[in-house]
Amino acid sequence: xxxxxxxxxLGKSPHLEACLRALRAQGRPVEIVVVDQGERxxxxxxxxxxxxxxxxxxxxFAAGTNLGIAATAAPYIATVNDDAIVEPGWLAALLEALExxxxxxxxxxxxxxxxxxxxxxxxxxxxxxxxxxxxxxAGERAPDRSEPARSIWGVSATAALYRRSALEAxxxxxxxxxxxxxxxYYEDVDLxxxxxxxxxxxxxIPAARALHAGSATGGAERWRLVYGNRHLxxxxxxxxxxxxxxxxxxxxxLIDFARAVVExxxxxxxxxxxxxxxxxxxxxxxxxx
Numbered sequence: 001x002x003x004x005x006x007x008x009x010l011g012k013s014p015h016l017e018a019c020l021r022a023l024r025a026q027g028r029p030v031e032i033v034v035v036d037q038g039e040r041x042x043x044x045x046x047x048x049x050x051x052x053x054x055x056x057x058x059x060x061f062a063a064g065t066n067l068g069i070a071a072t073a074a075p076y077i078a079t080v081n082d083d084a085i086v087e088p089g090w091l092a093a094l095l096e097a098l099e100x101x102x103x104x105x106x107x108x109x110x111x112x113x114x115x116x117x118x119x120x121x122x123x124x125x126x127x128x129x130x131x132x133x134x135x136x137x138a139g140e141r142a143p144d145r146s147e148p149a150r151s152i153w154g155v156s157a158t159a160a161l162y163r164r165s166a167l168e169a170x171x172x173x174x175x176x177x178x179x180x181x182x183x184x185y186y187e188d189v190d191l192x193x194x195x196x197x198x199x200x201x202x203x204x205i206p207a208a209r210a211l212h213a214g215s216a217t218g219g220a221e222r223w224r225l226v227y228g229n230r231h232l233x234x235x236x237x238x239x240x241x242x243x244x245x246x247x248x249x250x251x252x253x254l255i256d257f258a259r260a261v262v263e264x265x266x267x268x269x270x271x272x273x274x275x276x277x278x279x280x281x282x283x284x285x286x287x288x289x
Contacts, residue, residue, distance in 0.1 A: 001030060001031045001074055001075055002029070002075055002076055002095075003028065003029070003030045003031070003076045003077075003078060003091065003095065003161075004030065004031040004032075004033055004068075004069075004072035004074035004077055004078070004081055004098025004126065005023045005030050005031070005032050005033065005034045005077075005078040005079075005080055006065050006068030006069055006072075006077060006080070006236060007019060007020065007032065007033070007034050007035070007049075007068075007070065007080050007081075007082055008034075008037060008046065008064035008065050008069070008081075008082065009021075009034060009035065009036055009037065009038065009042060009082040009133045009249040010037055010038040010058060010082075011036060011038030011039075011040060011041075011042040011256045012038065012224060013082040013083045013213075013276070015082065015083045015084075015085060015114075015213055016042065016044075016082045016083075016158065017044070017048065018031060018085050019081075019085055019086075019102040019129040020034070020044070020048040020049060020079060020085045021048065021083060022082065022085045022087070022187050023078075023086060023091075024047070024048060025088065025092065026088070026089075026091040026092070026267050027088070027089075027092065027167070027230040028084070028091055028092060028095070030050045030078070030091065030256045031050045031072055031074055032048065032050050032051075032238075033049070033051045033052075033068040033072055034048075034051070034052045034053070034068075035052065035053045035055070035064040035065065035067050035068045036052055036053065037054075037055060037057065037058045037059055037064050037080075038058070039211075041054060043276075044083060047102065048265070049070055049142045051066060051068075051140075053067050053071060054243060055067060055119075055152065056282075059112075059180070059183075059209070060180070060183030060187075061157070061184040061187055061198055062178035062179055062180045062181075062182050062183060062184065063078055063131075063180035063183075065157070065177075065178055066176060066177055066178055066180060067175075068176050069164075069167070069177055074164065075163070075164045075165070075280055075288070076095060076159065076161055076163060076164060077161070077162045077164055077167065078091065078094075078161045078162075079158075079159070079160055079188075080159050081157075081158045081159065081212065083114075083212060083213035083214065084111070084158055084159045084167040084178045084211065084212045084213075084259075085114070085210065085212075085270075086159055086209070086211075086212045087209040087210065087211070089207070089208065089209075090109055090209060091161070092106070093109065093205045093207045093208035094107045094109060094160075094161040094205055094208050095161060096205055097117075097149060097205055098161060098163055101203075103200060103201050104163065104199065104200070104201055104202065104203055105162065105163050105166035105167075105195045105198075105200030105202060106154075106155040106161065106162045106163065106166070106192075106195065106200075106202045106203075107149075107155065107160065107202065107203045107204070107205055107208075108123075108124060108133075108152075108156060108158075108159060108160040108161070108202075108204055108205070108206075109156040109159065109163050109204070109206070109207070109209055109210055110123050110142055110204070110206050110209055110210075111123070111135075111156065111158055111159055111210050111211075111212045112142055112163070112209060112210065112211050112212065112234025113211070113212065113214070114211040114212055114213045114214075115213075117142070117211060118141060118142055118143050119139060119140070119141065119142065119214045120135075120137040120138055120139065120140050120141070120143075121135060121138060121158075121159075122136055122137065122138050122155065122158070123135075123137045123143070123152070123204045123206070124136045124152030124153065124154065124155055124187060124202065124204045125135045125148075125152070125153060125154040125155065125156050125188070125192060126152065126153050126154075126155070127162055127194070128200055129251075130248075130252040131212065131230075131245070131248075131249055131252075132176075132230065132231070132252065133186060133230065135156060136152060136204070137160040138206065140144045142206075142287070143206040145207045146206075146207070147187040147206040147207075148206075149203050149204065149205050149206070150153065150203065150204050151201060151202070151203055151204075152197070152202050152203060152204045152208075153192065153202065154188070154189065154191075154192025154193075154196065154202050155188065155192065155197070155202050156188055157178075157187070157188035157191075157206075157216075158210070158212055159190075159210040159212065160188075165228070166195060166198070166200050167191075169198055169200075170191070170194035170195055170197075170198050170200075171207055175271065177191065178190070178191055179191075179227055180232070181232075181282065181285065182225075182229045183193075183225060183229075183231050183251075184225055185222070186225075186226065186229035186230055186233045187229070190229075190232070190233040190236060191235050193233060193236055193237040194236075195232045195241045197237075201206075202263055210239075214271055219267045219271070220266070220267045220268075220270035220271040220274065221271070222267065222270045222271065223267055223268050223270075223271025223272060223275060224251075224270075224274040224278055225275070225278070226271070226275065227253060227271065227272050227274075227275025227276065227278075227279075228274070228275035228276070228278030228282070229275075229278075229279075229280045230232065230249075230279075231249065231279035231283065232279060232282055232283065232286045233277075233286075235283055235286040235288075236286045236287075239272065239288045240288045240289075242287060242288075243287075250276075252277070253272055256268065256272060257269070257272045257273075
C-alpha cells in the first residue's frame with residue numbers, strides 16, 4: 001500500500017475505535033498500524049487494524065510511532081493520535097499535495113476541536129516571539145475548506161502525512177525518525193527542525209479536516225516534558241546560538257511559572273522546574289558547545 005497510518009495508544013482513549021474507523025473509511029487503501037503501549041492489550045473489533053504492535057510498556061509517542069513506521073514499507077506515513085478523528089477526504093487532500101510537490105516533506109489539514117468543530121485546534125506549528133512552539137491559529141475560527149494551501153514551518157504529528165523518503169533522510173539512526181529520547185511533546189517539533197535544515201518544506205491544507213479531542217489542562221508530567229523538551233529541541237535547532245539566547249528562554253519560563261503561582265496551577269508549578277532539570281540532564285546530547 002502507498003499509505004500507512006500509525007496510531008500509538010495507551011488504550012485509554014474513548015475515541016480510539018472512531019479514530020480507526022475514520023481512517024478505514026477514507027476511500028483509499030491504507031495500512032493501519034496500531035502501537036498498543038498500554039498495561040492491558042486493547043481489544044479491537046476485527047478489520048480495524050492491519051497490524052497491532054505491543055512493545056509491552058509505554059515507550060512514549062516518539063519511540064512508539066517509530067516502531068509503527070518501521071513495521072511498514074509504505075512510501076507515505078500518516079501519524080494520527082488515538083483521540084483524533086479524520087474526516088472524509090482528509091487523506092486524499094494531503095496525499096495529493098505531497099505527490100504534486102517532491103520538496104514537501106509533510107502536510108497536515110485543519111485540526112479542529114472535537115467539542116467545537118468550528119474552532120481550530122491548530123493549522124500547523126510555528127514559533128512565537130519567546131521561542132515556544134505553538135499551534136497556528138489555535139482558538140480561532142476554522143478556515144473555510146475552499147481556502148488554498150499555505151506554507152507552514154512544520155506540521156503537528158497529531159494528524160499529519162509524511163513522505164517516507166524525507167523521514168529517512170533526517171533519521172537519527174536506524175528506525176529513529178522521531179527522537180525517542182524526547183518521549184512525548186516537542187518530538188514532532190524536533191523532527192520539523194531536522195526536516196527544515198535538510199531543505200524540505202511543509203504545507204497546511206484547509207480542505208483536509210480532523211477532529212481532535214486533546215486536553216485543555218495537564219498535570220505535572222505533561223508540563224515537565226513540554227518545558228524540558230522545548231530546550232532540547234531549541235538546542236538542536238539553534239546550535240551554539242542556544243547559549244546566548246538561554247537567559248531570554250529562561251525568562252519566559254519564569255513568567256509562565258509566576259502566572260502558574262498566581263493561578264494556583266499546581267501542574268505547572270511542579271512541572272516547569274522539573275522540566276528544567278530534565279533539560280539539564282539531557283542537554284549534552286542535544287547542544288553544541
